[in-house]
Amino acid sequence: MGAVLSYLGSILSYLFGASTAEEDSALDGQPGVTAFHSSARWQLHFNSIKNTTQLMVIDFAASWCGPCKAMEPAVHAMAAKFTDVVFAKIDVDELRDVAQEFGVQAMPTFVLVKKGNEVDRIVGAKKEELQRKIEKHRR
């Protein structure tokens, strides 16, 4: 499954130009959280996960949001730990329409999605709650 998706991903990267798949962080080179900078790429990614039973965690953040930055290492750690879960990061300034679609009201907001439907949500920098809900929904 992972191989198919990454193959799809590389085709898409080729089609859409320069890849911005890596999250800026101290963990450069560590795949785990994919940042999206265009609605088109996001839509493709979202649709490709929709047909699987994989849990997706979407991290909605803003550039000057202190609590968002505070959560970053925790989110990366969870992405490395829960390798069967897909992690995506969306800047609400860059992808306003996506943030609007998901009704984001405060940052950070983590939306858990399965088969294209929201199964849970965490509003605020709540590490334990996020971990608990990921563990609950990942199966």
Next chain:
Amino acid sequence: MNQTRNRLKSLFKARNFVGLATTSIVAASFSTTATPKLATATFTAMEELKTRVCIIGSGPAAHTAAIYASRAELKPILFEGWMANDIAPGGQLTTTTDVENFPGFPEGIMGGDLTEKFRAQSVRFGTRVYTETVTKVNFSKAPFEIFTDSKRVVADSVIVATGAVAKKLNFAGSDTFWNRGISACAVCDGAAPIFREKPLAVIGGGDSAMEEANFLTKYGSKVYIIHRRDSFRASKIMQGRALSNPKIEVIWNSVVEEAYGERVVGGLRVKNVVTGEVSDLKVNGLFFAIGHEPATRFLDGQLELDSDGYVVTKPGTTKTSVRGVFAAGDVQDKKYRQAITAAGTGCMAALDAEHYLQEIGAQEGKSD
């Protein structure tokens, strides 16, 4: 893969790359009656650490103290908190954008960037920084004890630099719509889609309120500043910027009585405190920018506080009511409350602590 996983593990536990000096894992029961139970007993493993100076806080005061203490080879431990008081490590500066009055930055610097620099400087000189919140302390005897959920630190001296907590107002709807249109951090939440091109309101009259109102005009269609008096206490330059911004309108002598709406805030009832008139204001966002109160609850009364909750320090020093415990920054400063004055008192605290350690070292004939 294993290497990165290990790197991640250590990163997750302690956010510094200087090894821990002395640690020992001690299993301890949490109840004070140490009657040994049988197989059902649960042990809480607390990591035990020792230090000459423990610093509680993450803002300019705490990090300046850490820089001086670490350069004095006191091997300080600093607890920056995990979202302590709902503020990210770095403190109040993480809730603001442009900082233009901290000396050394003629082009200005973003609050979050400035706090990152403070932290990097502390770490550079060997400060052990833990992203954990201090839950309780014991200053009844020396050496002092500082607890988090996973650590017990035994310290010869302590510097309390926990800063202040953003004030919120209480009125009908303020709880219901919390994080659903009402927030205490415009910079954190202003970019949310519910505020885009919508009328917003800021309550406050200081520099922060001016800064946040200006910031919000990037997102909202209009920003009202609701202030309970007829003049701002903000600096002239910040007042000027806010008042000359075409998207900002000030509502003087007014307070919010109620916030109403459906899924998110739809409007406010605003009362003019001079005329008594109550009017309706259609906004989709409300941000508190009314200042902060000192974060002293965790001290549980072990340090003398003044009537407003600030730690009392001996004038001209950072000494508190407990010998060996020092306080720096907003937690003990009612008057100035600036990043640079906090940094100044942080330095004073480190020097006071160093002096104290020399005194007790001389008394007990210790050498370390």
